Amino acid sequence: MSGQKKGEKVFRGIAVSPGVCRGKVVVLHRARYAIIRRDISPDEVSPEIKRFEHALVRTRQQIMEVQRRVAETMSSSEADIFDAHLLMLEDRVLIEEVIKIIRDQKVNADYAFHTASDRYITVLEAVEDEYLRERAADLRDLTSRVLDNLLNVKQQLDVRHLTEPCILVGHDLSPSLTAQLDRNFVLGFATEIGGKTSHTAILGRSLDIPAVVGAQNVSEELETGDYALLDGYNGTVIVNPTDQTLFEYGQLAKIKASLGEKLREIQLQPAVTLDGKVVHLSANIEDQHDVPAVIKHGAEGVGLFRTEFLFINRENLPSEEDQYKVYREVAAALKPQPVIIRTVDLGGDKFSSQLQLAQEVNPFLGWRAIRFCLAQPDVFRAQLRAILRASAEGNIKIMYPMISGLDELTQANTHLDKCKEELRAEKISFDEKMEVGAMIEIPSAALVANALAKKVNFFSIGSNDLIQYTLAADRTNEKVSHLYEPTHPAILRLIKMTVDAAHANGIWTGVCGEVAGDPVLAPLLVGLGVDELSAAPSAIDSVKYIIRRVKNEEAKQLADFALQCESPTEIFARCQDLARQTAPSLFENKA
Numbered sequence: 001m002s003g004q005k006k007g008e009k010v011f012r013g014i015a016v017s018p019g020v021c022r023g024k025v026v027v028l029h030r031a032r033y034a035i036i037r038r039d040i041s042p043d044e045v046s047p048e049i050k051r052f053e054h055a056l057v058r059t060r061q062q063i064m065e066v067q068r069r070v071a072e073t074m075s076s077s078e079a080d081i082f083d084a085h086l087l088m089l090e091d092r093v094l095i096e097e098v099i100k101i102i103r104d105q106k107v108n109a110d111y112a113f114h115t116a117s118d119r120y121i122t123v124l125e126a127v128e129d130e131y132l133r134e135r136a137a138d139l140r141d142l143t144s145r146v147l148d149n150l151l152n153v154k155q156q157l158d159v160r161h162l163t164e165p166c167i168l169v170g171h172d173l174s175p176s177l178t179a180q181l182d183r184n185f186v187l188g189f190a191t192e193i194g195g196k197t198s199h200t201a202i203l204g205r206s207l208d209i210p211a212v213v214g215a216q217n218v219s220e221e222l223e224t225g226d227y228a229l230l231d232g233y234n235g236t237v238i239v240n241p242t243d244q245t246l247f248e249y250g251q252l253a254k255i256k257a258s259l260g261e262k263l264r265e266i267q268l269q270p271a272v273t274l275d276g277k278v279v280h281l282s283a284n285i286e287d288q289h290d291v292p293a294v295i296k297h298g299a300e301g302v303g304l305f306r307t308e309f310l311f312i313n314r315e316n317l318p319s320e321e322d323q324y325k326v327y328r329e330v331a332a333a334l335k336p337q338p339v340i341i342r343t344v345d346l347g348g349d350k351f352s353s354q355l356q357l358a359q360e361v362n363p364f365l366g367w368r369a370i371r372f373c374l375a376q377p378d379v380f381r382a383q384l385r386a387i388l389r390a391s392a393e394g395n396i397k398i399m400y401p402m403i404s405g406l407d408e409l410t411q412a413n414t415h416l417d418k419c420k421e422e423l424r425a426e427k428i429s430f431d432e433k434m435e436v437g438a439m440i441e442i443p444s445a446a447l448v449a450n451a452l453a454k455k456v457n458f459f460s461i462g463s464n465d466l467i468q469y470t471l472a473a474d475r476t477n478e479k480v481s482h483l484y485e486p487t488h489p490a491i492l493r494l495i496k497m498t499v500d501a502a503h504a505n506g507i508w509t510g511v512c513g514e515v516a517g518d519p520v521l522a523p524l525l526v527g528l529g530v531d532e533l534s535a536a537p538s539a540i541d542s543v544k545y546i547i548r549r550v551k552n553e554e555a556k557q558l559a560d561f562a563l564q565c566e567s568p569t570e571i572f573a574r575c576q577d578l579a580r581q582t583a584p585s586l587f588e589n590k591a
């Protein structure tokens, strides 16, 4: 880059999804409201109360409009959920309290409303009754709607109904919101918070759009309508790019186009090293719409189907039948290639609105994935039955997320066995030989891998979580991203331990975390003995390109070095050296 020029401003963040785009910015929402206490004169009291009442009326109209749209597209019972919001909006006790604060304390309406509703939320959150506790979330939602109207903040944009191409900018984008992005209109996105392996970032890669996270102040300083260039290779957002900058990026686009041609040529070739080691290269998907990309990039099936995306962004849980149809569709489309379906991994940074799970202090250490499923057997069994029924296609495997030890694995398998018995009794066919795998993503699982290996057909290492749990570095927090090091010796030793335990017990091990899609790290994983790599469809070409140019012998030497080195930086530098020597064209990313 040629530095900062007049009018041009560069925001730096973390590059999470490669590519460059440019266009009009749409600012989604800002970090927080500034609710300022403003003293008002006695004459202002009555207009201020009117302003508050007007905001309530306006909010009521908006909720009814949303309710009408939901009733049109879903069932009326789902639309009834909004009745609770409308009832709260009419709660005389709350309204009187706000008016009293405005009158007695002579303060502005937004401050008065915020103070009163906050008090209510705190009380609701503290009660024993679960139903009442859940109403706290409703009230929080309602409070922001009313404050939006009081402060004249535009309603949060509906990302499903954009009308022109744009770069989305926000303080944060939740995975559920990201999953709703309209691929036709979102050129790329940038956020102020987030890490490389947050599910928001993962979705960016899966949507195959450039994305940057952790770009400080980007949503505060940019305005809707600004013109920007987003560089997902280097993690920058450049507002008002100069002609020189645009020219430099034009050059980069040419380099990338010629690399694209090289990568397309090998899409249908196998992933095999120069000295003949075959690596199974498969794809990570979120739903059935990703299947064409799996085929296009020549992936050998699906190594990770993140089924939780079938559970979020809807007002009811997907039924056994709903799920069965999706799983069967994916399996049928990819037959005979394997499809590994992971049982639902809700919690952490992925939540289902329907389940209305109470907020936890440490969601990543809490009620997540298999822990949630074992506590909710109805939800778990419906999914197990759906997967088993779809397994009649012959190419489905199942795996459990967040296994921490043998006991959880045994419990999960007991549910699976019971579902099999039910299906046999109902004379519904399924694949009696369907393989079962455990994800290794908690350090304890890697440490007891030898025992787990005796109970499953394969392992899949979830490095995204394995790294965050081993190094105690939240994968979604940009402030600790420097500690989140895939090449930390502790991580590599846990991977090696898992691979060795698997091979000693005659089973195979894959890696389906984001490291598997990184061409710098893929040779190291191969050298450590990993049998399968599963990555976002768009990442597969580059990984295959490097595997086809490296020798397994070199990969093994790299792994041997890494296993006796104590410095993550040194190990990473070695990985980079090998990757750059082997496939220099993959790394020409600078404009």
Ligand code: PEP
Pocket (backbone or CB within 6 Å): 304, 306, 345, 441, 461, 462, 463, 464, 465, 466, 512, 513, 514
């Ligand atoms: C992982 O943790 O590496 C993984 C693949 O699962 P997820 O990213 O969905 O948590």
Ligand code: MG
Pocket (backbone or CB within 6 Å): 401, 441, 462, 464, 465
């Ligand atoms: Mg995980």
